[in-house]
Amino acid sequence: MAPTSPTVARWELTLRLNEWRKQLGIDVDTAAKALKITRNHWWQIMSDRRALTDDHFEAMMKLFGIGADEQRELRALRNEARERGWWSEYSGLFSDENRRLFGLEHGAQAVQSYEGLLIPGLLQTENYARAIMESDIARIRPVDAERYIEARMRRQKRLIGDDRLQLTAVISQAALVQQTGGSAVLREQLAHLVEMVRNKDASVDVRIVPFSATRRPILSGSPFHLIDFASSVLPTLAWHESVATHGIIDDPARVRELRIIYAQQFESALSQSDSLALIEQTADGIA
Numbered sequence: 001m002a003p004t005s006p007t008v009a010r011w012e013l014t015l016r017l018n019e020w021r022k023q024l025g026i027d028v029d030t031a032a033k034a035l036k037i038t039r040n041h042w043w044q045i046m047s048d049r050r051a052l053t054d055d056h057f058e059a060m061m062k063l064f065g066i067g068a069d070e071q072r073e074l075r076a077l078r079n080e081a082r083e084r085g086w087w088s089e090y091s092g093l094f095s096d097e098n099r100r101l102f103g104l105e106h107g108a109q110a111v112q113s114y115e116g117l118l119i120p121g122l123l124q125t126e127n128y129a130r131a132i133m134e135s136d137i138a139r140i141r142p143v144d145a146e147r148y149i150e151a152r153m154r155r156q157k158r159l160i161g162d163d164r165l166q167l168t169a170v171i172s173q174a175a176l177v178q179q180t181g182g183s184a185v186l187r188e189q190l191a192h193l194v195e196m197v198r199n200k201d202a203s204v205d206v207r208i209v210p211f212s213a214t215r216r217p218i219l220s221g222s223p224f225h226l227i228d229f230a231s232s233v234l235p236t237l238a239w240h241e242s243v244a245t246h247g248i249i250d251d252p253a254r255v256r257e258l259r260i261i262y263a264q265q266f267e268s269a270l271s272q273s274d275s276l277a278l279i280e281q282t283a284d285g286i287a
Helices: 006-023 028-035 039-046 054-064 068-081 086-090 096-106 126-135 142-159 183-198 252-268 272-284
Strands: 110-115 166-172 203-209 224-228 237-241 246-249
Touching (some): 006 039, 006 054, 006 068, 028 039, 086 096, 086 142, 096 142, 126 142, 126 183, 183 203, 203 272, 224 252, 237 252, 246 252
Parallel strands (some): 166 203
Antiparallel strands (some): 110 224, 224 237
8 A cells, every 4th residue: 555645645636626527517617717716727726736725625615516425535635635745855956847756656556667778766776876966967966966866765765665666667778788887886786676676575576678679679768657556546647758858747648658668668578587687697797
């Protein structure tokens, strides 16, 4: 069972409220007028880009005529949504979209990651992460690097324990040989990958797409993640990033496309045992 997350609670709350609006046949303009806000303001609330105030929440309860049992559930979500997640401590460092990812990830049941050039952030060692931060001077100031690493390590806490996140990472073989941080850092990183897969207190699966794979790889190497939740109300979301852009993808068609691409790469990857063998072989061959 995933821990509670204010970000996920807020998202589920707005989804359920919007579903009530649709079921009652109330158009957005009518709903916005009842709340005394603009149409754009309404959509900002529904997309978690703007806070849902107490007055607006109570106005929706009245407008939709929501029954007592449902109101109790929605008010419970409302209370969860008011809490502060650990990621709120990094508001001056990360964008709203990045912090939303951290919040969604914290309350997720499973994440499927694809990485073409680097080890996924949830599986990086501190030294490997530091090497990445130090090389990304265009976006990360040296004075902020340790805080970035700290946040990454806090994200990884979801991988261990009773409420652990189920992580499946498909990684190109190229990431195993790219000596990010030098040979010692890479050797430590590869050992950590193997350790996490074999850790009985974690639910981590790593699959390597070998150079010999015949299916065309994702040429850009841009990482993406599919995020699934325990609640049947919540659809799968995706996160995609490139050198210039990054963000949450909630469009069902685009999420479906990424799921197909992920499945293709997973099929091209080695089995778990063969992936671990390749990782260990690569680590042994590092000079």
